[in-house]
Amino acid sequence: MSEDNKTNETIIICKDVHKWYGDFHALRGISMEVQRGEVIVIFGPSGSGKSTFIRTLNRLEEHQQGTIIVGGIELSHDVRNIEKVRMETGMVFQQFNLFPHLSVLTNITLAPIWVRKWPKDKAEKIAMELLERVGIPEQAQKFPAQLSGGQQQRVAIARALAMQPKIMLFDEPTSALDPEMIKEVLDVMVELAKSGMTMLVVTHEMSFARAVADRMYFFDEGLIIESGTPDNIFKNPQEDRTKLFLSQILSH
Amino acid sequence: MNASNSPPTLAPPVAPGPLEWLRKNLFSNWFNAVLTLASLVFLYFTLVTILRWALFSADWQPVTYSPLLFLVGQYPRAQLWRPGLSLLIGTFLIGMSWGLWERYIKPFAIFFAILLTILAIFPLKTPTITLSIRAVFLASPVLIILGYRIGRLPAVKGKYVITMWLLAAIFITLVLLPGLGNIPALPKIATTSWGGLLITLLLAVGGITLSFPIGVLLALGRRSSLTVVKLFSIFFIETIRGVPLVTVLFMFSIILALFLPAGSRIDRIVRALLAMVFFSSAYTAENVRGGLQAVPPGQAEAAKALGLSNFQITTFIVLPQALRLVIPTIVGQFISLFKDTTLVVIVGINDLLGISNAVLNLKPQFVHLQMEVYLFVAVIFWIFSYFMSYTSRELEKSLGIGKR
Ligand SMILES: Nc1ncnc2c1ncn2[C@@H]1O[C@H](COP(=O)(O)OP(=O)(O)O)[C@@H](O)[C@H]1O
Ligand SMILES: [Mg+2]
Numbered sequence: 001m002s003e004d005n006k007t008n009e010t011i012i013i014c015k016d017v018h019k020w021y022g023d024f025h026a027l028r029g030i031s032m033e034v035q036r037g038e039v040i041v042i043f044g045p046s047g048s049g050k051s052t053f054i055r056t057l058n059r060l061e062e063h064q065q066g067t068i069i070v071g072g073i074e075l076s077h078d079v080r081n082i083e084k085v086r087m088e089t090g091m092v093f094q095q096f097n098l099f100p101h102l103s104v105l106t107n108i109t110l111a112p113i114w115v116r117k118w119p120k121d122k123a124e125k126i127a128m129e130l131l132e133r134v135g136i137p138e139q140a141q142k143f144p145a146q147l148s149g150g151q152q153q154r155v156a157i158a159r160a161l162a163m164q165p166k167i168m169l170f171d172e173p174t175s176a177l178d179p180e181m182i183k184e185v186l187d188v189m190v191e192l193a194k195s196g197m198t199m200l201v202v203t204h205e206m207s208f209a210r211a212v213a214d215r216m217y218f219f220d221e222g223l224i225i226e227s228g229t230p231d232n233i234f235k236n237p238q239e240d241r242t243k244l245f246l247s248q249i250l251s252h
Numbered sequence: 253m254n255a256s257n258s259p260p261t262l263a264p265p266v267a268p269g270p271l272e273w274l275r276k277n278l279f280s281n282w283f284n285a286v287l288t289l290a291s292l293v294f295l296y297f298t299l300v301t302i303l304r305w306a307l308f309s310a311d312w313q314p315v316t317y318s319p320l321l322f323l324v325g326q327y328p329r330a331q332l333w334r335p336g337l338s339l340l341i342g343t344f345l346i347g348m349s350w351g352l353w354e355r356y357i358k359p360f361a362i363f364f365a366i367l368l369t370i371l372a373i374f375p376l377k378t379p380t381i382t383l384s385i386r387a388v389f390l391a392s393p394v395l396i397i398l399g400y401r402i403g404r405l406p407a408v409k410g411k412y413v414i415t416m417w418l419l420a421a422i423f424i425t426l427v428l429l430p431g432l433g434n435i436p437a438l439p440k441i442a443t444t445s446w447g448g449l450l451i452t453l454l455l456a457v458g459g460i461t462l463s464f465p466i467g468v469l470l471a472l473g474r475r476s477s478l479t480v481v482k483l484f485s486i487f488f489i490e491t492i493r494g495v496p497l498v499t500v501l502f503m504f505s506i507i508l509a510l511f512l513p514a515g516s517r518i519d520r521i522v523r524a525l526l527a528m529v530f531f532s533s534a535y536t537a538e539n540v541r542g543g544l545q546a547v548p549p550g551q552a553e554a555a556k557a558l559g560l561s562n563f564q565i566t567t568f569i570v571l572p573q574a575l576r577l578v579i580p581t582i583v584g585q586f587i588s589l590f591k592d593t594t595l596v597v598i599v600g601i602n603d604l605l606g607i608s609n610a611v612l613n614l615k616p617q618f619v620h621l622q623m624e625v626y627l628f629v630a631v632i633f634w635i636f637s638y639f640m641s642y643t644s645r646e647l648e649k650s651l652g653i654g655k656r
Contacts (some may be wrong), residue, residue: 110558
């Protein structure tokens with residue numbers, strides 16, 4: 001979070017992004033700019049379009065109007081651009097989505113070997129370093145089903161990091177975890193944030209937001225209702241909807 | 253977090269002894285006990301009756317008269333070294349497979365080795381079984397053991413053995429057995445003389461190995477975003493599935509000729525094989541499609557987010573998981589395909605069943621010995637089907653680990 005590792009390089013630009021599912025208007029004009037090294041927290045009620053938005057950034061969802069530029073590459077129907085953007089962005093999902101038929105180590109090395117074309121031993125060396133970093137090097141040869149939820153999510157983070165992305169996207173990474181495992185995952189994410197990674201995190205873990213977020217965005221009904229520093233948002237929210245929502249999630 | 257850190261706990265009590273098992277499973281109450289006893293009595297009398305019949309009153313002459321007919325049909329006796337060599341290649345590879353995939357192949361390999369040994373020394377007084385034939389049978393178990401030893405070497409990898417199987421299959425079916433016109437040592441042998449187990453195995457193995465990849469491609473085609481590919485796959489699958497195998501066989505035997513340029517002919521065994529492949533691939537496709545649908549969409553999404561291409565996602569992530577899910581169904585389907593090969597009788601091919609019919613008409617005194625001949629054939633089919641389903645069960649068990 002320290003100011004010095006933030007350059008003034010704008011790494012994500014979204015201008016008036018719209019998305020429809022059939023007739024349903026899920027994103028109704030989202031604009032956002034993210035500088036390299038920033039940590040962004042996105043929160044808001046269920047169904048407000050948080051997942052949809054974060055998934056448009058690596059084109060898991062297509063936006064139908066507006067502009068998205070990630071790392072200087074505009075997302076359009078051009079498949080080569082989509083591939084480039086996906087190589088530069090890692091994503092962590094609520095349900096982990098580890099590959100159950102592959103060992104932990106193979107889960108992590110698969111993309112570096114086949115997408116980055118690294119030799120196997122280099123990929124495995126880096127995978128082991130990452131497992132070390134997320135605290136579970138002894139699980140390398142196991143299968144995902146043999147790990148606890150918290151361990152699985154840490155493998156998923158290592159898997160995304162193995163591609164050496166410039167940006168990490170997290171979609172409610174702790175929502176599917178038993179309460180006692182949330183901290184071990186958040187610790188890894190805090191460490192990652194402090195190392196200068198650009199992160200967009202959909203989460204309701206306000207402790208995480210307080211600790212490392214540079215800015216927070218409150219989503220509702222496909223719109224950004226309010227944004228600001230964690231200090232502003234927690235101490236001095238402007239919109240009634242933000243106040244109401246914060247009072248609901250902070251009350252327990 | 254780590255299992256080794258937890259305090260030691262007592263192992264669960266050892267499994268109860270056989271008597272306890274009997275009491276619990278077969279004699280838990282008086283009704284169960286009566287049922288058990290009744291079944292035992294029934295089993296005893298059935299078995300005794302069958303055995304007494306098989307050993308004392310059955311007349312096995314049609315089987316012992318010319319065992320070679322059941323094995324290779326009328327394949328020229330002067331060229332028997334060719335199916336013999338095929339058998340030796342096959343047994344060696346079975347041995348290697350045993351060394352490599354002990355868990356799945358071991359029972360079959362051992363059974364097969366014992367069976368061939370018995371066949372080699374069986375005191376049959378038919379002139380058709382020459383000493384060299386017995387020598388080949390006797391060499392087979394030796395090759396199985398040799399292959400086993402080699403297969404256990406760490407340098408031997410699964411992909412090598414699978415490649416060897418494929419190369420052997422191609423060599424045997426396209427070169428060794430049919431022969432090449434321009435090599436005097438390998439004169440051409442028309443497939444009209446082939447028959448028996450040779451044909452049955454050829455159709456079954458060929459049908460299974462060819463229909464599997466085609467079925468997988470059709471299943472993927474059905475989900476393709478290319479409309480033409482998708483429509484073609486749907487059309488193919490639904491048409492074939494709407495028609496009985498007998499009809500497909502007839503179509504390929506007769507109607508196929510209409511579509512070919514005049515004068516060109518496809519061998520009738522190839523036609524039958526094509527029919528089996530087409531038929532089976534449509535069912536494989538539907539089974540695989542079920543597996544593909546059961547893979548959660550999050551899997552492909554995670555792979556996309558990592559930057560994998562669609563092709564890589566299919567081959568590394570989606571297909572392996574889908575196939576694991578449908579292995580039992582597909583093996584079941586292959587067992588039916590194996591048994592369905594008997595239908596080629598109706599287009600005049602002498603597979604194991606066709607040969608049986610031919611043998612029954614060989615001599616007037618054989619005509620009433622259908623029971624013996626059909627029982628013999630049924631046992632052969634049962635043996636192969638049994639080992640196929642055994643392997644499938646073991647595969648299912650061992651795949652449990654990676655499952656969600
Ligand atoms: N694939 C889809 N098809 C149709 N509607 C969808 C789809 N995905 C999401 N939606 C709808 O879009 C809205 C936003 O969803 P989402 O982005 O998942 O919300 P959030 O992540 O904020 O809970 C919801 O109303 C949801 O029902
Ligand atoms: Mg969501």
